[in-house]
Amino acid sequence: MMAADQTVAGVPPSLSAKVVGSFAYLTVRDRLPTILTKVIDTIHRNKNKFFEEYGEDGIQAEKQTISLLSKLRNELQTDKPVLALTDGLPDTESWNQYLNRQQRLQGDQESVSWFKSAWLYVECYMYRRIQEALLLNPPISDYDVFNEGKTQSFFESQQAVMALCTYLEGVNKNIDELSKNQLFEHFNKLLQVSLWGNKCDLSISAGQENSQKTSPLDSLSSLQPFILVDDSNMVWSTLISAQKPGESGKTTADRVDIVLDNAGFELITDLIFADFLVSSGLARQIHFHGKSFPWFVSDVTANDFQWTIRQTMATNHKWMSKSGFQWQTYLKEGVWCYHDHPFWTQPHEFCDMAADAPDLYATLQGADLVLFKGDLNYRKLTGDREWDHTVAFHTALRGFGPAPLCSLRTLKANVQVGLQLGQGEKLTSQDPSWMTSGKYAVIQFNSKSE
Ligand SMILES: O=P(O)(O)OC[C@@]1(O)O[C@H](CO)[C@@H](O)[C@@H]1O
Numbered sequence: 488m489m490a491a492d493q494t495v496a497g498v499p500p501s502l503s504a505k506v507v508g509s510f511a512y513l514t515v516r517d518r519l520p521t522i523l524t525k526v527i528d529t530i531h532r533n534k535n536k537f538f539e540e541y542g543e544d545g546i547q548a549e550k551q552t553i554s555l556l557s558k559l560r561n562e563l564q565t566d567k568p569v570l571a572l573t574d575g576l577p578d579t580e581s582w583n584q585y586l587n588r589q590q591r592l593q594g595d596q597e598s599v600s601w602f603k604s605a606w607l608y609v610e611c612y613m614y615r616r617i618q619e620a621l622l623l624n625p626p627i628s629d630y631d632v633f634n635e636g637k638t639q640s641f642f643e644s645q646q647a648v649m650a651l652c653t654y655l656e657g658v659n660k661n662i663d664e665l666s667k668n669q670l671f672e673h674f675n676k677l678l679q680v681s682l683w684g685n686k687c688d689l690s691i692s693a694g695q696e697n698s699q700k701t702s703p704l705d706s707l708s709s710l711q712p713f714i715l716v717d718d719s720n721m722v723w724s725t726l727i728s729a730q731k732p733g734e735s736g737k738t739t740a741d742r743v744d745i746v747l748d749n750a751g752f753e754l755i756t757d758l759i760f761a762d763f764l765v766s767s768g769l770a771r772q773i774h775f776h777g778k779s780f781p782w783f784v785s786d787v788t789a790n791d792f793q794w795t796i797r798q799t800m801a802t803n804h805k806w807m808s809k810s811g812f813q814w815q816t817y818l819k820e821g822v823w824c825y826h827d828h829p830f831w832t833q834p835h836e837f838c839d840m841a842a843d844a845p846d847l848y849a850t851l852q853g854a855d856l857v858l859f860k861g862d863l864n865y866r867k868l869t870g871d872r873e874w875d876h877t878v879a880f881h882t883a884l885r886g887f888g889p890a891p892l893c894s895l896r897t898l899k900a901n902v903q904v905g906l907q908l909g910q911g912e913k914l915t916s917q918d919p920s921w922m923t924s925g926k927y928a929v930i931q932f933n934s935k936s937e
Pocket residue numbers: 514518610685688689690691692748749783860861862863864866897899900
């Protein structure tokens with residue numbers, strides 16, 4: 488299989504910081520160094536904690552890690568060549584092979600560097616280098632440098648979480664009496680709540696808090712016009728047509744996979760949607776896919792997933808606590824499962840998955856529907872390339888299609904396909920930052936690629 492990074496006829500170039508003034512350029516020049524500086528500050532602020540826990544070793548590790556991260560920041564800011572990884576993790580080889588692919592792609596006349604290579608690659612690479620800096624300095628290797636921002640997003644969104652759990656209780660209380668139309672209405676509402684939960688992402692804000700203050704249910708109708716592609720009906724009919732008689736006599740789809748994005752409020756919206764999919768009988772099982780180490784500031788790790796459910800259980804809000812205990816039961820019973828395959832924290836475009844992570848591709852083929860949350864997943868679905876806006880989503884997927892899939896994404900990067908003729912131009916004239924402000928969103932579906 489041709490690796491996606493080979494220039495293939497008809498496939499546009501990758502977004503890159505080499506385009507001066509582009510969003511990729513501004514991200515690599517401004518936002519990534521800001522994120523790195525916040526990481527260095529966070530580690531420095533926790534110096535005493537490391538000393539209390541690990542004594543002198545903790546101090547030494549703190550100092551070493553900061554010096555590695557400062558070196559990384561200098562490489563980034565002075566456009567030095569991207570370096571091979573040296574931490575000997577299971578995926579180190581795969582990362583270094585990918586670096587070679589990038590070098591072949593660029594030819595020998597110039598090195599693979601931050602402002603010349605694919606934006607997707609160098610941005611993912613930065614987060615893997617942060618992980619390397621920690622891994623090379625036990626005993627602080629398992630310290631999550633983004634933890635404070637993720638927990639803050641959860642705590643600052645409590646009003647919204649309580650409102651959502653109260654709504655879910657109202658739906659679940661008499662779920663068996665609801666008509667199909669009523670179920671469809673709740674499905675749409677909770678799908679859109681999960682969609683807009685994606686606005687709360689800390690890497691776009693370079694770590695500035697952006698939690699959800701009010702109940703998102705109240706703003707759905709005012710947000711509707713900002714959904715540029717709405718394939719909700721296709722999602723619904725995929726679930727309905729996947730219905731099979733289950734042991735309980737109820738007909739349900741077998742399995743929905745949710746490729747998670749951000750922790751904090753967005754994760755709660757995903758858990759609430761997953762709860763509804765099971766309680767309504769639309770799905771029998773939910774498989775969640777998170778990240779195997781801290782990624783893009785706010786992405787979900789196993790620790791975030793477990794912590795969020797424990798926090799929800801521990802609250803003194805009746806319906807929130809009830810939800811938390813229900814979610815813990817789903818996990819215990821295997822109705823919900825959590826995975827974190829290394830592929831999700833590698834730089835690959837998803838059209839590479841079948842070749843580079845056949846085990847994960849096979850796992851996803853077992854789903855009746857795969858939901859991809861967020862902007863980075865959309866960038867990887869479409870290869871983060873300079874597609875015209877009217878190119879079909881199916882075309883941009885370039886053969887990736889383990890199962891029927893749907894992207895639930897707020898736009899935070901300048902790649903968007905599947906629009907109507909003239910729709911992109913109209914948006915640019917009305918609102919020039921429409922592709923990167925997070926104000927607009929898509930619910931974009933693709934049936935299984937044959
Ligand atoms: O995947 P998410 O959390 O919705 O967004 C990821 C993101 O914040 O990071 C990159 C910018 O640095 C963009 O892909 C996008 O803006």
